[in-house]
Amino acid sequence: MNSITPVLDLHCDTITNGLGRHYDLADGIARFDLGKIPDEFRWCQTCAIFIPDEYRGQAAVEYYERALEHFQRQLELYPQRIGQARTMTQAEALLEEGKTAAILSVEGGAALGGRLEMVQKLWDDGVRMMTLTWNGENEIGGGAATDQGLKDFGVEVIREMERLGMLVDVSHLNEKTFWQVVEKSEKPFLATHSNSRKVWDHRRNLTDDQFRALAERGGIVGINFCREFLAGDPDPTAEQMVRHIWHFLELGGEQCVSLGSDSDGAIMPSFLDSLSGVAVLRDAMLQSGLGEELTGKILYGNARDFLRRTLG
Known part of the structure; x- marks a missing residue:
């Protein structure tokens, strides 16, 4: 794409946020807004339908349907x-046309309403990855704010997701549920928006052992832009964010690190208040010694290759 820099972001909450606040993708309100993508970038965005923890059963299904209609x-x-885009091949074709590619995901398996057949419904809608829980407990298992593990229904869901080709997303799981997913799953999985707990000790970040397990399975991690998950500072710098990247690389993650911004679902550092901030992050990565090739892999190539392998 010549001087154009491709970017693949594995997670944003713009669809659900737009539904609740009654705005569209080009109203100039959201961080991920079609009018705010800098000309130097081509953007592939995974758009999550986020199911808040207060929704369960049929109410969660109906919430999912409303958000799907908005998308x-x-x-x-x-x-x-x-x-x-339902495959990475379709996403790349859209980028070549100069369009933004949107891959649909779900954040919170409560969207299934406790019904296994809903996995097929989500797949038919184009959902290609699902975060099993948010912070609380749902029919699948326990999230980061609980000590509940994976439930029997959760095991069935994982098997059905893997049968269809839908990717299991372990962001938001507690450690108990995470390791049970490792045990019960067979295919590569991902953490769409999680950082390193070694760099910053937060329950939403991954331990070194978790990262190694994910990498050994052939998975990928999207670095989260949320201030709370980056550092203890009220306004983390690009350099502090790059420390998470470097630590994962030191664990052998050269093929496994990508971006998962959490746009419109989290408070960002000031340097990332707009999409143009990705250029600041890119420069910080280069200045840290990552080099052009590895920086490009983290911005786009690693996630592209992972999704080519898993979605086609």
């Missing part, structure tokens, strides 16, 4: 600017 409306409103 589909965005595609209808801006067909010349964004398209849905």
Whole structure:
């Protein structure tokens, strides 16, 4: 793409945020807004339908359906600017056309309403990855704020997801649930928006052992831009963010590190308040000694290769 820099971001909450606040993808309100993507970038964005923990059962299913309708409306409103990709091949074709590629995901398996057949429904809707829980407990298992592990229904869900090809996302799991997923799953899985707990000790970040297990399975991690998960400082710097990247690389993660911004679902450092901040992050990565090739892999190539292998 010549001087154009491709970016693949594994997680944002813009669809659900837009549903709740009644805005569209080009209203100029969201951080991930079609009008705010700098000309130097081509953008592939995984858009999550986030299910808040207060929704369970049929209420969660209905919430998912409302958010799905909002997502589909965005595609209808801006067909010349964004398209849905169900495979990485489709995403790359959209980028080549100069469009933004949107991959649909779900954050919170409560969206299933406790019904296994809903996994097929989500797959047919184009959902290609699902975070099993948010912070609380749902029908699948326990999130980061609980000590509940993986439930029997959760094991069934993982098997059905893997049968279909839907990716299991372990961000937001507690350690007990995480290791049970490692035991019960067979295919590569990912953590779409999680950082290093060694660099900053937060329950939402991954331990070194968790990262190694994910990498050994052929998975990938998206670095989260949320201030709370980066450092104890009120406004972390790009250099502090790069420390998470370097630590994962030191654990052997050259093929396993990517971006998972959590845009419109978290408070960002000031240098990342807009999408142009990714250029600041890119420069900080280069200045840290990562080099052009590895920086490009973290911005785009690693996630592209992972999704090529898993989604086609």
